Amino acid sequence: MPRIRPVDTVWLFFLGALAALIVTKPEHxxxxxxxxxxxxxxxxxxxxxxxxxxxxxxxxxxxxxxxVCYWLVWETGGIESSYYLIFLLPILSAASIFGLxxxxxTTAGSSGLYLSLLWFVDLETYYVPPEAKQELTVxxxxxxLTAILVNRLATENRRxxxxxxxxxxxxxxxxxxxxxxxxxxxLGQLSAGLAHEMRNPLGVISASAEILGxxxxxxxxxxxxxxxxxxxxxxxxxxxxTRFLDFARPSPPRRELNDLNEVVERxxxxxxxxxxxxxxxxxxxxxxxxxxxxxxxxxxxxxxxxNLLLNAQESMPQGGVLKVTTARNGSMARLEVTDSGEGIPExxxxxxxxxxxxxxxxxxxxxxxxxxxxxxSHGGKISVVSTAGEGSTFRVxxxxxxxx
Numbered sequence: 171m172p173r174i175r176p177v178d179t180v181w182l183f184f185l186g187a188l189a190a191l192i193v194t195k196p197e198h199x200x201x202x203x204x205x206x207x208x209x210x211x212x213x214x215x216x217x218x219x220x221x222x223x224x225x226x227x228x229x230x231x232x233x234x235x236x237x238v239c240y241w242l243v244w245e246t247g248g249i250e251s252s253y254y255l256i257f258l259l260p261i262l263s264a265a266s267i268f269g270l271x272x273x274x275x276t277t278a279g280s281s282g283l284y285l286s287l288l289w290f291v292d293l294e295t296y297y298v299p300p301e302a303k304q305e306l307t308v309x310x311x312x313x314x315l316t317a318i319l320v321n322r323l324a325t326e327n328r329r330x331x332x333x334x335x336x337x338x339x340x341x342x343x344x345x346x347x348x349x350x351x352x353x354x355x356x357l358g359q360l361s362a363g364l365a366h367e368m369r370n371p372l373g374v375i376s377a378s379a380e381i382l383g384x385x386x387x388x389x390x391x392x393x394x395x396x397x398x399x400x401x402x403x404x405x406x407x408x409x410x411x412t413r414f415l416d417f418a419r420p421s422p423p424r425r426e427l428n429d430l431n432e433v434v435e436r437x438x439x440x441x442x443x444x445x446x447x448x449x450x451x452x453x454x455x456x457x458x459x460x461x462x463x464x465x466x467x468x469x470x471x472x473x474x475x476x477n478l479l480l481n482a483q484e485s486m487p488q489g490g491v492l493k494v495t496t497a498r499n500g501s502m503a504r505l506e507v508t509d510s511g512e513g514i515p516e517x518x519x520x521x522x523x524x525x526x527x528x529x530x531x532x533x534x535x536x537x538x539x540x541x542x543x544x545x546x547s548h549g550g551k552i553s554v555v556s557t558a559g560e561g562s563t564f565r566v567x568x569x570x571x572x573x574x
Contacts, residue, residue: 205242209235209259228267232276235260240283249287254309257284261313265320277317281310346520368411376404423467423547430496430503430568431458433468437475438494441483451489459497464570470544471568477537478507478564485511485562498570502550505566514556522554541566 212235239259243251257280264276285306383397438454482492490510497504514522523542545552549569556562 202242202246205238205245209238209242209256212238213259213263228263232260232264232267235263236276236279236283239280243284244287248290249284249306254284257281257313258316261317262320265317266324268321269325270318270321273317273321274314277314281313284313285310368407372404372408372411376401376408379404423470423544425465425467427463428466428468428471429463430461430466430471430505433472434458434475434494434496434505437472437479440476441479452483452486453489453491455491455493457493457495459495461496461498461503462570464503464568466548466568467544470547474541474544474566475505475507477541478566481537481564482507482509482511482562485509485513487511490561499567501570502567503570505568506563508561508563510561513558513560514554514562515558516556519554519556523552 212231236257239253239256242256243253246253261273261277261280265273268276288306379397379400383394383401386393386397435458438456479492479494486492486509492510493506493508495504495506495508523538542552545566545568551567553565554562555565
């Protein structure tokens with residue numbers, strides 16, 4: 171159900187009062203009263219009809235108002251009608267909806283329609299004195315003055331509204347980043363404690379399995395296979411514990427002058443065989459810009475690159491195109507990893523950097539969380555743009571600070 175705004179009530183009250191005055195006139199036309207009511211309803215409902223966002227609907231609404239206003243002035247005395255100010259209605263609507271060009275065009279149309287009523291004055295019977303001509307000119311100029319003032323106010327209001335909306339979006343993004351950092355800190359402490367507690371029994375299990383494998387007889391093949399299986403699973407679990415620790419430890423960056431493009435190339439070279447051995451062929455495209463050396467931790471950033479590349483590869487199980495881009499973005503270095511994979515549903519975009527959140531059957535949900543933590547430790551930002559079924563682009567911004 172459309173919401174009635176306070177300004178709609180004001181419009182209806184004003185034009186309703188005008189209609190009531192018409193009824194009290196000794197000589198009035200039913201059509202005169204009907205037109206005033208119709209203008210009030212049109213003015214009050216045009217926002218709910220989408221005229222503010224649809225240029226065609228807005229133009230149609232203003233055009234209808236011009237026609238109705240002209241008909242009202244024509245029926246109530248023509249050039250001498252007391253309703254000549256009703257032409258301000260389409261002018262105000264245009265000034266609040268359109269830009270300066272549309273406002274001036276509507277004002278010219280209103281003034282032209284009003285002054286065109288002079289053609290129907292019998293100049294042989296009626297004499298138009300110079301002061302009357304001056305009055306008509308003043309009225310037309312006041313139409314123009316009103317249009318410019320209202321358009322300026324409407325433009326400022328739109329600009330302020332857009333600025334406020336952008337500020338709200340930035341605030342929501344900042345709140346989301348703060349909440350994510352708080353979650354990372356809490357889960358990091360939990361992960362660190364859990365990982366340290368797991369390391370000791372894993373070491374005992376691994377050593378026991380190794381001793382078992384050495385001391386069982388050659389004929390006991392099953393025991394040897396079980397021992398090897400235990401050692402393999404312990405190794406996999408230890409690797410997972412290492413990832414827990416990577417996520418949990420503070421890892422303060424060791425900033426040194428490094429070349430981001432060289433770090434990206436190292437990350438790509440580490441995974442070149444992985445890309446070749448994947449089920450689907452991954453085509454890697456590079457677009458590395460001209461960047462100066464700047465201070466950052468090459469180890470952490472290389473780990474960030476590798477994690478993003480692996481994430482991109484896993485999103486393309488049937489193969490695809492992986493594009494790596496670096497460029498300068500003001501005082502920031504921009505790194506983008508784009509894949510042509512499955513994409514990320516919109517309702518999951520806010521969660522993918524949360525630890526232990528994953529959509530992969532074999533994933534643990536730490537890769538992107540670790541990436542986010544490494545980027546945050548540099549004072550940078552990470553974001554993602556994705557379309558389900560088309561692919562994703564992960565963007566990392568790193569402050570360059572001191573460069574050479």
